[in-house]
């Protein structure tokens with residue numbers, strides 16, 4: 001029986017909902033027992049209130065202060081405290097819990113992940129952007145706080161499960177698998193006019209809008225390359241990406257003797273979430289099972305760097321070091337949101353990232369960020385301003 005007191009930051013999103021669903025399923029199966037300290041969400045008050053009614057956390061927080069009254073009304077009679085705003089989310093993140101799921105999307109998740117890192121709780125990290133913005137400092141903060149950071153991103157969960165943490169020198173290479181997203185085979189000239197609806201229709205995974213766009217540009221695999229470099233202390237030249245459209249092998253670790261270990265499973269985020277929830281134990285839940293005979297074959301190909309320039313740019317940002325990964329992340333967020341708002345054509349997303357990285361280098365933004373969350377947030381804010389300017393320039397030119 002797995003027993004945990006948990007907090008879920010970003011509970012109303014794709015990963016947040018999967019986390020609570022998984023807890024429900026394990027509880028129904030009699031294999032888990034969970035108490036909830038805090039839930040936090042954004043504008044979807046109805047969903048947050050429904051989750052709070054089900055789990056009775058001590059506090060439910062919306063990011064939007066203008067919706068506090070709405071949340072209070074929705075929670076009337078439940079005894080669940082309602083709160084709102086960024087400071088309240090950070091406060092929720094530091095409340096006593098065994099396990100904190102960081103599943104807010106984007107750099108907006110950094111402050112609360114940073115706050116949770118110090119508490120000694122297990123930090124289940126889905127919010128890859130916070131690692132990209134200030135990974136080494138965040139990892140060190142968890143270590144000093146006496147907690148453990150467990151990656152939830154499926155590729156990093158895979159590596160985490162087969163990586164010899166006690167003897168990292170035995171590893172020669174990490175191989176991240178990538179589905180290739182919805183446009184792996186779309187003729188290049190058709191990519192010009194693709195709509196947000198097509199970009200977020202991922203072939204294998206059901207995810208939030210921003211990460212779905214990242215998957216279509218492969219900026220996601222770029223962010224994940226940086227995430228892997230920090231989590232497993234691996235230089236860029238020892239991290240490879242292979243396209244594997246079936247998303248069954250979630251990533252691989254190659255050892256110095258030529259042996260390669262992979263972790264496999266159906267593409268369902270509940271499996272890496274279950275791993276993080278129970279680690280080092282395992283949670284029994286009605287998981288979808290792998291049927292290799294039914295699958296018949298697994299296929300692989302090298303990523304097409306011409307089609308997916310964001311992947312190359314992320315790798316360059318990782319090699320440049322300092323604040324370059326945080327600049328990459330900010331530019332990608334601004335560009336992905338502009339694309340979702342129909343203000344930027346799909347093919348210009350990578351161009352915005354490239355021009356923002358150049359602009360940040362020229363203006364000295366991409367300097368060393370030291371080891372503080374505040375410094376990373378300052379870089380993030382500055383890079384966003386540069387990226388907004390680039391988006392507007394593209395809009396005027398269109």
Ligand code: NAD
Nearest residue numbers: 010012013014015041042063104105108126127128207208
């Ligand atoms: P989502 O958009 O579905 O959910 C995001 C959550 O964050 C929601 O609860 C939303 O209310 C909250 N949120 C958004 N903006 C906020 C803000 N400014 N302040 C506070 N809360 C805010 O996203 P998702 O797909 O669940 O992804 C969450 C994170 O997990 C991302 O970092 C993503 O890269 C990562 N991730 C997701 C998946 C997946 O399958 N969805 C897989 C791997 C990693």
Ligand code: MG
Nearest residue numbers: 153154155224
């Ligand atoms: Mg992933």
